[in-house]
Amino acid sequence: xxxxxxxxxxxxxxxxxxxxxxxxxDNVSFIIREGETLCVVGESGCxxxxxxxxxxQLIESPPGKIVGGEILFEGEDLLKLSKREMSRIRGNQxxxxxxxxxxSLNPVLTIGNQISEPLMLHMLLDRKAAKKRAIExxxxxxxxxxxxxxxxxxxxxxxxxxxxxxxxxxxxxDPKLLIADEPTTALDVTIQAQILDLMRxxxxxxxxxxxxxxxxxxxxxxxxxxxxxxxxxxxxxxxxVLELFQDPQHPYTKGLLKAKPIINQKQERLYxxxxxxxxxxxxxxxxxxxxxxxxxxxxxxxxxxPFRSHGKDTHKSACWLYEEEREVL
Amino acid sequence: xKQYIIRRLLQMIPTLIGISIIIxxxxxxxxxxxxxxxxxxxxxIEKQExxxxxxxLDKPDYQRYFIWAGNMVKGNFGDSMQHKQPVTTVIxxxxxxxxxxxxxxxxxxxxxxxxxxxxxxxxxxxxxxxxVTLLVFICMSLPSFFIGLLLIKFFALDMKLxxxxxxxxxxxxxxxxxxxxxxxxxxxxxxxxxxxxxxxxLTRYFRTSMLEVIRQDYIRTARAxxxxxxxxxxxxxxxxxxxxxxxxxxxELPGLFGGAMILEQIFVWPGVGHIYLNxxxxxxxPFMLGFTIFLAMLTLLGNLLADVLYGIADPRIRLx
Numbered sequence: 001x002x003x004x005x006x007x008x009x010x011x012x013x014x015x016x017x018x019x020x021x022x023x024x025x026d027n028v029s030f031i032i033r034e035g036e037t038l039c040v041v042g043e044s045g046c047x048x049x050x051x052x053x054x055x056x057q058l059i060e061s062p063p064g065k066i067v068g069g070e071i072l073f074e075g076e077d078l079l080k081l082s083k084r085e086m087s088r089i090r091g092n093q094x095x096x097x098x099x100x101x102x103x104s105l106n107p108v109l110t111i112g113n114q115i116s117e118p119l120m121l122h123m124l125l126d127r128k129a130a131k132k133r134a135i136e137x138x139x140x141x142x143x144x145x146x147x148x149x150x151x152x153x154x155x156x157x158x159x160x161x162x163x164x165x166x167x168x169x170x171x172x173x174d175p176k177l178l179i180a181d182e183p184t185t186a187l188d189v190t191i192q193a194q195i196l197d198l199m200r201x202x203x204x205x206x207x208x209x210x211x212x213x214x215x216x217x218x219x220x221x222x223x224x225x226x227x228x229x230x231x232x233x234x235x236x237x238x239x240x241v242l243e244l245f246q247d248p249q250h251p252y253t254k255g256l257l258k259a260k261p262i263i264n265q266k267q268e269r270l271y272x273x274x275x276x277x278x279x280x281x282x283x284x285x286x287x288x289x290x291x292x293x294x295x296x297x298x299x300x301x302x303x304x305x306p307f308r309s310h311g312k313d314t315h316k317s318a319c320w321l322y323e324e325e326r327e328v329l
Numbered sequence: 330x331k332q333y334i335i336r337r338l339l340q341m342i343p344t345l346i347g348i349s350i351i352i353x354x355x356x357x358x359x360x361x362x363x364x365x366x367x368x369x370x371x372x373x374i375e376k377q378e379x380x381x382x383x384x385x386l387d388k389p390d391y392q393r394y395f396i397w398a399g400n401m402v403k404g405n406f407g408d409s410m411q412h413k414q415p416v417t418t419v420i421x422x423x424x425x426x427x428x429x430x431x432x433x434x435x436x437x438x439x440x441x442x443x444x445x446x447x448x449x450x451x452x453x454x455x456x457x458x459x460x461v462t463l464l465v466f467i468c469m470s471l472p473s474f475f476i477g478l479l480l481i482k483f484f485a486l487d488m489k490l491x492x493x494x495x496x497x498x499x500x501x502x503x504x505x506x507x508x509x510x511x512x513x514x515x516x517x518x519x520x521x522x523x524x525x526x527x528x529x530x531l532t533r534y535f536r537t538s539m540l541e542v543i544r545q546d547y548i549r550t551a552r553a554x555x556x557x558x559x560x561x562x563x564x565x566x567x568x569x570x571x572x573x574x575x576x577x578x579x580x581e582l583p584g585l586f587g588g589a590m591i592l593e594q595i596f597v598w599p600g601v602g603h604i605y606l607n608x609x610x611x612x613x614x615p616f617m618l619g620f621t622i623f624l625a626m627l628t629l630l631g632n633l634l635a636d637v638l639y640g641i642a643d644p645r646i647r648l649x
Contacts, residue, residue: 058552062454091555098553103546107645108568118554153644169554 011069112150160191407615427588427600434523446535468529494597579635
């Protein structure tokens with residue numbers, strides 16, 4: 001098995017609001033291995049992006065703050081690094097692409113300028129060498145006429161091209177980990193497929209690990225080696241991708257899979273999980289999914305289920321259905 | 330670009346014609362004229378009528394408009410009744426005095442507002458930000474004559490650091506460097522007041538603009554690249570935040586030459602604002618109309634300048 005690249009250990013990221021504390025990331029632990037694509041899945045507001053932003057340490061503070069846990073990157077705790085040390089890792093060994101390619105590039109700077117920036121900063125290239133490398137990168141992400149694109153401004157490019165440019169920027173310093181926060185959500189379907197293909201290609205060529213954040217199970221099936229499912233700030237299930245699709249354990253995961261439309265299968269109505277995501281402020285110590293769960297038991301309402309494997313080592317979930325202890329209580 | 334500027338300049342012509350009609354109409358509607366404004370009790374009615382016909386004030390308004398406008402087209406602004414000199418000469422004599430104060434105040438207020446705006450946005454809700462907000466509030470709510478008099482009291486009368494008013498010390502026949510220092514001393518207080526007045530609203534403007542920009546996705550991208558905070562703020566955020574301010578800069582152009590009426594009155598500064606106010610009281614039509622047209626032209630030019638600068642600063646609206 002490949003080496004661990006990143007390990008989240010009991011990460012806690014909280015946001016202070018006037019209404020109370022939001023535990024956006026609540027005791028989250030998982031591991032990203034070298035050369036692996038890990039997908040984090042969940043509804044909007046479940047803490048996927050905050051987990052990634054915590055890793056980059058780009059949480060707006062205030063109101064956000066990482067209050068506990070560790071994030072180990074090649075064995076070193078990123079949370080203990082100084083600002084300067086962290087900015088040497090950011091964009092260099094860990095880089096990130098975002099959901100909105102339309103607004104993620106600076107409108108008043110040329111594409112070339114924006115790609116060259118990390119090259120000159122982290123790789124210490126001079127302007128000329130940076131330009132050469134930038135043109136190579138633009139080529140690598142599959143854009144023709146890279147010299148012309150180098151001198152263009154973001155508004156002259158389409159959404160798909162801008163996302164390719166974002167990927168080029170992210171790849172500029174050969175990162176060990178690429179974080180992609182819903183990279184295809186804002187793009188239309190054909191472009192989505194192209195961008196995903198590109199990311200897969202790059203992963204194979206450069207052996208980069210990818211942390212892919214998405215709510216699209218289609219993307220998960222296509223890209224992931226390993227899947228982490230989050231709900232209301234907690235990891236509720238993790239498993240290798242095939243296992244998760246074949247044998248989901250947590251009722252929430254089951255619901256998600258059921259809610260996915262399947263081609264060639266006529267359905268009267270698409271399944272949807274009843275109810276709504278709970279209010280994230282001051283959540284109680286119970287299973288946060290209990291009021292939407294069809295298997296809800298008494299214990300679910302008062303106590304949080306432990307997160308552990310039930311059978312196979314690699315497949316973990318947090319649900320009382322698989323616990324013996326419930327009989328005792 | 331050249332074509333665009335020429336087109337815009339041509340478009341100014343109908344606008345100026347419209348402006349000239351409106352300001353002439355307003356001045357004609359105001360009761361009284363130069364003769365009544367002088368209110369000389371010793372002047373007989375016949376003498377008054379005679380003067381009116383000499384100045385051409387006895388003709389119907391529309392005729393007066395065409396005579397005036399026709400001369401303007403030929404570049405002749407006419408003679409100021411009050412100063413017995415061509416309007417352009419009068420403007421030229423006084424406008425530079427106003428310009429000195431205007432340009433310094435513009436420079437200082439923009440410089441201070443930019444710096445404080447950026448930092449109070451960067452450290453929103455910090456102690457610094459709260460102090461800045463308070464000062465801005467104070468600057469914006471105090472009227473210019475109040476601040477002016479207050480500063481005169483403290484700096485000129487009590488501490489005797491600066492002269493109370495005027496532009497040069499009377500009787501001092503200084504030349505060169507000495508003259509420069511003398512003017513500088515006199516202009517310090519008016520520049521300070523003018524700077525304070527405009528810094529308040531500008532700071533607020535820059536702060537808001539900066540706050541909006543540092544929430545943008547591309548700023549997050551810049552941070553994700555590992556750039557230093559200084560680069561993020563001054564390279565990525567600053568330029569974007571400054572774009573909307575260009576419009577304001579365009580509007581400053583007439584202000585530079587327009588003078589500050591109240592302030593010049595308080596500091597006895599021989600600026601053009603003072604003269605302008607007087608010309609209105611005296612119904613000195615040629616000067617009052619001529620100077621208003623001059624300001625209107627500067628406003629239009631300022632607008633054009635802003636549009637051109639916009640294109641330079643923002644590639645999205647750059648003309649191909």
